[in-house]
Amino acid sequence: MGLRDDLVAFATDAGFAKVGICRPDAAPETADRLAAFVDADMHGQMAWMAERMHWRGNAAALWPAAKSVIMLAEVYTPDHDPLVVLEQPDCAAISVYAQGRDYHDVVKKRLKRVGRWLIEQDPSAEIKVFVDTAPVMEKPLAQAAGLGWQGKHTNLLGRDLGSWFFLGAIFTTLDFEPDATEQSHCGNCTACLDICPTNAFPAPYRLDARRCISYLTIEHKGPVDLELRALMGNRIYGCDDCLAVCPWNKFAQDGRDAKYDPRADNLAPSLAVLAALDDADFRARFSGSPIKRIGRDRFVRNVLYAIGNSGNPTLADAAKPLVNDPDPAVADAARWAIDCLTTGT
Known part of the structure; x- marks a missing residue:
């Protein structure tokens, strides 16, 4: 197998549920969509959405030397119905992703493991890893990399992942063949809305x-x-x-890491x-x-x-x-x- 296939195999063995690759400039519509969102003040108090928009709206500008973006999905599918607690008004409802360990720490550690492996295979490679803390629009890039699509609720979902997964990104100077962009499969469903x-x-x-x-x-x-x-x-x-009611969750993978x-x-x-x-x-x-x-x-x-x-x-x-x-x-x-x-x- 070539390096790309080895990478997918290693990342999967490391705990990621799915791997896809795109070019840094694979989501050119992102900049206009972000600008429209901010111009309409729909970002509220999230000033960081407006800051450094030239990076956030264009991943290629964030690190011009990067040739490929490796997008990875890590599932945290719950084994309980997260909507049941809404029927217990004396109790608090906490989002599933926050009921266990902080995903930032867990996913970043796993990304670094994959990144170190990649450099071992090709010492000329340079990488940068990101988990929801840099001006990177992960969801459009993940769709471009074929992991899933942004549903009508704007979250990412996948035919073989459901709704419950985190995203991590590895930018690299290595030039990999990109995957095909995923298309929307929401159809006429409006359950999330x-x-x-x-x-x-x-x-x-x-x-x-x-x-x-x-x-x-x-x-x-x-x-x-x-x-x-x-x-x-x-x-x-x-x-x-909006995540819990998505019909695609019937295809969701079980969570792999007990930390979640x-x-x-x-x-x-x-x-x-x-x-x-x-x-x-x-x-x-x-x-x-x-x-x-x-x-x-x-x-x-x-x-x-x-x-x-x-x-x-x-x-x-x-x-x-x-x-x-x-x-x-x-x-x-x-x-x-x-x-x-x-x-x-």
Whole structure:
């Protein structure tokens, strides 16, 4: 076998579910789509989306010496229905990807292993690895590399992967034959659009991040608009609704790495317990978790919105100690939650 086939075999053996290759300039439409998204202010407070747009919209500009982009998929398919917890209003719903170890660390370590192997095979090769932290538009590149396609919810899905997988990228100076671009197989299905609690999709294949619960719970700083709070339900970190209902999940591969298995206390944790976390408790509980990056204040703010949406008046006792919290958004959320539970509005 040639180097390309050996690479796919090694990466698969290392734990990746699928490998595809494209040119750095394989998604030329990305720049215009990104510009339109930002111009419409749909990126909300995510200023990093607008920064360095010449790199984010054109992977070839990020590292001009690169000739190939190796896109790799790593599955984390849950073995439980992530929507069941939404029927437990006293408990918190945490996105599946954040219920175990931080994927940034796990995927990057695996990417580096594949990268080191590649350099061993050809010492002239240069590489750079990326996992969701650089100005790289992974999803368009992954579609160009044949891993899947961006569905109507703008997330990537695959006929042989389903919805539940992370993406990693290895840019290299080696010149590999690219794979064929994948085409959309969504057909007339609108399940992902129909289930969205906040109507965050103004049209198929378009997302208004300002209404997305994943954005609101993770990226948005300060108070959330009153209209949207009531629509968040008990989702305190991320939202899996549009992923979970995708029919292509019947072909999803089982998760391979136990590091992504959910911690027992992240499956349906008590809202009352989470509301009582101070900064030290929060850091200890979510050590090694992607949840830790949003900090205690934003996390507890989200918990209080869920308490306000619970319909359980006894949970007002969990919110009362926080009405004078040093963080204004937390104090505001506590007052809102108490008002919802005591007046029913």
